[in-house]
Amino acid sequence: MSNSTFSVSPVGEIQSSLKNLTDALRQGSEGAPEAWITIKPAFARAMHRLEPGDDVVVLTWFHLSDRTVLEVHPRNDTSIPLTGVFATRSPDRPNPIGLHRVRVLEISENRLRVAPIEAIDGTPVIDIKPVLDAINDS
Amino acid sequence: MSNSTFSVSPVGEIQSSLKNLTDALRQGSEGAPEAWITIKPAFARAMHRLEPGDDVVVLTWFHLSDRTVLEVHPRNDTSIPLTGVFATRSPDRPNPIGLHRVRVLEISENRLRVAPIEAIDGTPVIDIKPVLDAINDS
Numbered sequence: 001m002s003n004s005t006f007s008v009s010p011v012g013e014i015q016s017s018l019k020n021l022t023d024a025l026r027q028g029s030e031g032a033p034e035a036w037i038t039i040k041p042a043f044a045r046a047m048h049r050l051e052p053g054d055d056v057v058v059l060t061w062f063h064l065s066d067r068t069v070l071e072v073h074p075r076n077d078t079s080i081p082l083t084g085v086f087a088t089r090s091p092d093r094p095n096p097i098g099l100h101r102v103r104v105l106e107i108s109e110n111r112l113r114v115a116p117i118e119a120i121d122g123t124p125v126i127d128i129k130p131v132l133d134a135i136n137d138s
Numbered sequence: 139m140s141n142s143t144f145s146v147s148p149v150g151e152i153q154s155s156l157k158n159l160t161d162a163l164r165q166g167s168e169g170a171p172e173a174w175i176t177i178k179p180a181f182a183r184a185m186h187r188l189e190p191g192d193d194v195v196v197l198t199w200f201h202l203s204d205r206t207v208l209e210v211h212p213r214n215d216t217s218i219p220l221t222g223v224f225a226t227r228s229p230d231r232p233n234p235i236g237l238h239r240v241r242v243l244e245i246s247e248n249r250l251r252v253a254p255i256e257a258i259d260g261t262p263v264i265d266i267k268p269v270l271d272a273i274n275d276s
Contacts, residue, residue, distance in 0.1 A: 001150070001176065001178060002148065002262060003148075005145045005148075006145070006201075007144070007145060008143060008144045008146055009143045009232065009233065010142070010144075011233065013140065038139065040139060043232055045222055046208040046232065047222045047225070048209055048220065048221060048222035049219070049221045049225045050225045054225070056224070059233075059235060061144050063142075063144075070181065070183040070184040071183055071184070081187070082186065083187045084184040084188060086184045086188055086268075087185070087186070087188045087192070088267075089267060089270065094147065094149050094181060094184065094265070095146050095149065095264045097235070097264070099195065099237070099267065124140060126144075126235070127231065127232070127235055128224035129224070129227060130224075130225055130226065130227065
């Protein structure tokens with residue numbers, strides 16, 4: 001099996017009212033706020049034909065994560081047995097990529113307003129993909 | 139905005155009957171086959187408590203992609219206008235990460251049998267996440 005590593009270059013960044021992990025954890029998915037995604041000018045052409053109302057998956061890089069963690073107690077609840085991170089959404093994991101399904105609310109030049117998204121301010125955005133099908137897609 | 143890049147280390151690899159891109163493109167999501175994912179021993183603990191029947195999102199790295207592509211004709215159909223890759227599922231994109239929603243069919247030591255998945259044989263796997271909710275999740 002290959003031992004190559006790959007280099008991920010952020011294509012943009014989140015601007016959010018969530019300023020730290022405590023804000024984000026307190027929030028949960030029900031109350032996650034809207035945020036702006038600013039796409040770097042070099043990648044702005046990749047937004048072409050995205051439109052308000054589109055449902056997309058935003059991929060982020062959890063830059064504050066601990067990449068050495070392989071097992072966690074889900075939701076930091078020690079009454080739940082240790083669980084491999086591939087069976088959890090823990091941000092601490094070998095490749096700390098976040099998936100956020102959001103709706104595009106507004107597009108202004110190289111910026112997208114989206115909701116709901118619980119990533120904190122300054123989180124790098126590494127990809128955006130359309131949601132193709134509500135059931136079979138991700 | 140930060141210009142840091144991040145290093146992705148594969149946690150495993152796909153073993154599939156799809157041996158090349160032509161096989162994969164011909165197939166489409168309806169007919170995608172099952173495949174084995176072999177997790178590297180160093181990351182096997184991260185599989186703990188994954189079980190057959192679980193629905194997961196497998197993140198792959200499309201190692202054969204052209205990362206300079208920002209716009210494509212979807213499905214290589216030139217009658218469809220050029221579209222930014224963030225509005226398509228093109229494997230050619232700045233950070234060529236694939237999302238595959240699959241069901242775990244079998245687990246054997248550090249290997250998972252999953253379906254359906256249209257990634258070609260040898261594709262690096264970079265993360266696995268549980269599907270939390272059919273509607274609001276990815």
